Amino acid sequence: MLKVEHIGIAVKSLQQSIPLFEKLLQTPCYKTEVVESEKVTTAFFQKGETKIELLESATEEGVIARFIQKKGEGIHHLAFEVADIKKEMSRLEGEGFTLLNKEPKPGADGKLICFLHPKDTNSVLIELCQEA
Numbered sequence: 001m002l003k004v005e006h007i008g009i010a011v012k013s014l015q016q017s018i019p020l021f022e023k024l025l026q027t028p029c030y031k032t033e034v035v036e037s038e039k040v041t042t043a044f045f046q047k048g049e050t051k052i053e054l055l056e057s058a059t060e061e062g063v064i065a066r067f068i069q070k071k072g073e074g075i076h077h078l079a080f081e082v083a084d085i086k087k088e089m090s091r092l093e094g095e096g097f098t099l100l101n102k103e104p105k106p107g108a109d110g111k112l113i114c115f116l117h118p119k120d121t122n123s124v125l126i127e128l129c130q131e132a
């Protein structure tokens, strides 16, 4: 694990949340992107070395829609940058963590990603990401 790459925040509406975070962070949203594999639309802000990723569900049954139904809007996951995602995935699996995908998959912002099951991480959803 190299650093916290970004913090993912589940929101109901990017249209409302983008201007809010632009005001909060005093920085413009530099990109929005649909991630097909996750059925979400994302919006990114860069602050120093760390990014904030807002996530809006693209469908009514998507993971973000279900998260908001259960817990409301708020912090959804922490993403850590890794140098070699496959190596890190097998290391973590060996340590007893549960990988939510067996192979790295394409995520937002040109990354390869893998999520860890929150049951092993004090209910914090962890994402590993590597520059693709």
Ligand code: ZN
Pocket (backbone or CB within 6 Å): 006, 007, 008, 053, 077, 079, 127
């Ligand atoms: Zn993320």
